[in-house]
Amino acid sequence: MPVLKRFKTNYPGVFFIQGTSPATGKPEKIFYIRYRKAGKMIEEKAGRQFDDDMTPARANTLRTDRIRGKKPTRKEARKAATEIKWTVDRLWHEYVHDKPATKGWTVDHYRYKKFLEAPLGRKEPGAISQIDVHRLRINLSKTLRPQTVKHVLRLLARIINFGVKKGLCFGLGFKIEMPKVNNLRTEDLTIEQLTALLEAIDQEIDLQAANFMKLVLCTGMRRGELFKLQWPDVDFERGFIHIRGPKGGQDQKIPLNQAAKGILEAHPREESLYVFPGRGGGQRTRYPKRIDAIKERAGLPPDFRPLHGLRHFFASQLASSGQVDMFTLQKLLTHKSASMTQRYAHLRDEALRRASDLAGDLLGQVVNGNKGKVANEE
Numbered sequence: 001m002p003v004l005k006r007f008k009t010n011y012p013g014v015f016f017i018q019g020t021s022p023a024t025g026k027p028e029k030i031f032y033i034r035y036r037k038a039g040k041m042i043e044e045k046a047g048r049q050f051d052d053d054m055t056p057a058r059a060n061t062l063r064t065d066r067i068r069g070k071k072p073t074r075k076e077a078r079k080a081a082t083e084i085k086w087t088v089d090r091l092w093h094e095y096v097h098d099k100p101a102t103k104g105w106t107v108d109h110y111r112y113k114k115f116l117e118a119p120l121g122r123k124e125p126g127a128i129s130q131i132d133v134h135r136l137r138i139n140l141s142k143t144l145r146p147q148t149v150k151h152v153l154r155l156l157a158r159i160i161n162f163g164v165k166k167g168l169c170f171g172l173g174f175k176i177e178m179p180k181v182n183n184l185r186t187e188d189l190t191i192e193q194l195t196a197l198l199e200a201i202d203q204e205i206d207l208q209a210a211n212f213m214k215l216v217l218c219t220g221m222r223r224g225e226l227f228k229l230q231w232p233d234v235d236f237e238r239g240f241i242h243i244r245g246p247k248g249g250q251d252q253k254i255p256l257n258q259a260a261k262g263i264l265e266a267h268p269r270e271e272s273l274y275v276f277p278g279r280g281g282g283q284r285t286r287y288p289k290r291i292d293a294i295k296e297r298a299g300l301p302p303d304f305r306p307l308h309g310l311r312h313f314f315a316s317q318l319a320s321s322g323q324v325d326m327f328t329l330q331k332l333l334t335h336k337s338a339s340m341t342q343r344y345a346h347l348r349d350e351a352l353r354r355a356s357d358l359a360g361d362l363l364g365q366v367v368n369g370n371k372g373k374v375a376n377e378e
Contacts, residue, residue, distance in 0.1 A: 006032075011060035014046070021050055031056065033063040042066075086169040088128075088159060089121035095162045108155055115140060115152045125160045126170040133176055146179040153178055189313050193300060200298035208276055209290035211267050216307050218259040220314035220332060222246070223307045227284045230273040234264055246334040254332055 004017040007029075016029040029049040035042055046062050047054030084090075092112055096105075119136055120128060133153070140149045153176050163169040189197065197213075204210040215221060221229075225243050233242035239256045246252055256264075264275070272281035276288075287307060295306040318324040318332070330338055 009056040009059075011056050011063075013063050014056050014059045016049075016056075019048070021048065023051055026050075029054075031059040033059055033066070035063050035067050037067065084168075085124060086163055087122055087124055088156070089117060091125070091159050091163040091168065092116075092121070094166070094168070095159050107151075111152050111155050112159075116156055120156070124169060125163060125172055128172060130174045133172075137177065137179065141179060149179050188316055189300075189304075189309075193298070194313075197294070197298040197300065200294045203297070204290060204294055206288060206290040207268055209288035209294060211263050212276055212288055213291060213294060213306065213310060214263050215260060216310040217314060218257060218263070219254065220311050221254075222311065222334075223287050225334075226276055227278075229275045231269070231275060232273070234275070236261065236265070243334055252331075252334050254334065 006015045006017055008015055009031075013034045014031065015034070016031045019028060019030040020026070021028045028051070031046040031049070031054050033044060033046045046059035049055075096109075115136075119139075120132065123132075133156075137149060137153065140152060144152075157176050160169070160172060164171045201210045201213055212223075212226060215226060216223070219241065221241075221243070225246055228244040229241070230244075233244065234256065235242070236256070239261070240253045241256050241260070243252045243254060267275065270277055270281065274281065274283060276284055278284035291306050295304065300306075300309075315329060315332075318329055319326075324332075326338065
């Protein structure tokens with residue numbers, strides 16, 4: 001077998017050969033690293049350009065970690081995998097140690113302890129069968145919503161994939177079947193329900209709760225976005241609201257309409273940066289308790305979500321008006337992708353259909369009127 005040509009990079013000890021991607025069949029670079037450890041020269045594959053998203057800089061970082069002993073060599077990882085019993089529980093603790101602290105950590109910790117530790121924690125991934133995961137999914141589905149079951153199964157997959165990437169264990173050998181989730185639930189309010197809700201809001205003495213609901217109703221903001229909303233984020237002069245860390249990712253701006261401006265100008269300011277402060281003036285972690293009381297007083301259906309439902313109502317009203325295109329609606333709702341906004345497309349289509357029917361009726365009247373004139377002249 002001919003020796004493949006090695007190409008140098010700007011990093012010492014990092015080189016690549018020209019190969020072919022097994023996934024696409026297209027040419028790609030395969031990076032290797034060379035380093036000395038315990039007096040012995042070691043050469044190993046760092047990863048592929050596309051399949052592993054490897055670059056010379058990343059290969060150099062891997063080489064540095066190997067030299068400093070931060071990461072085991074491939075040979076050491078394989079040896080450790082045979083010597084240590086890497087159960088799901090052991091992988092979980094390693095996964096937690098390796099991952100930076102994030103806001104989702106608390107939720108993941110709860111899901112692992114509550115739903116994964118007992119049934120699968122003592123098993124190695126290679127010993128987990130498809131029927132084990134199937135039974136777990138069925139048992140979880142008895143008490144949890146499909147979306148929650150999906151989150152738990154995805155956490156299991158992330159833990160095992162982490163172990164595989166680190167060379168600690170083998171994979172499952174099968175794809176985890178996820179439950180089907182219907183996220184297209186779109187609440188609406190009748191004129192009577194909206195009137196009752198507005199009356200209940202106006203009667204509420206807790207201005208934090210009342211104004212929280214009013215802002216959702218006239219801006220469509222998520223509750224998490226209102227939790228983070230600070231007074232410096234409200235630009236009364238230029239008419240914008242700065243959205244911090246929306247669900248879509250990057251910070252965004254939405255227009256400050258007159259209704260929202262009036263609410264915020266009259267809203268009481270406390271000794272806190274936050275518009276709706278939590279305990280001690282810090283960031284709020286849950287919506288005001290009185291919101292549920294307002295919903296109950298208005299006589300809204302039990303399954304109506306008081307804040308998410310108002311956000312849907314905001315979007316539905318704009319879409320059904322026929323005056324707002326889907327791209328504009330996507331920006332107002334701070335949706336990351338257009339697919340999320342498409343749930344409202346049928347409302348806009350209906351508005352366009354009504355407008356078209358109206359145009360047809362008007363044209364018909366004109367045509368029939370002209371026919372009448374011709375008949376009278378004859």
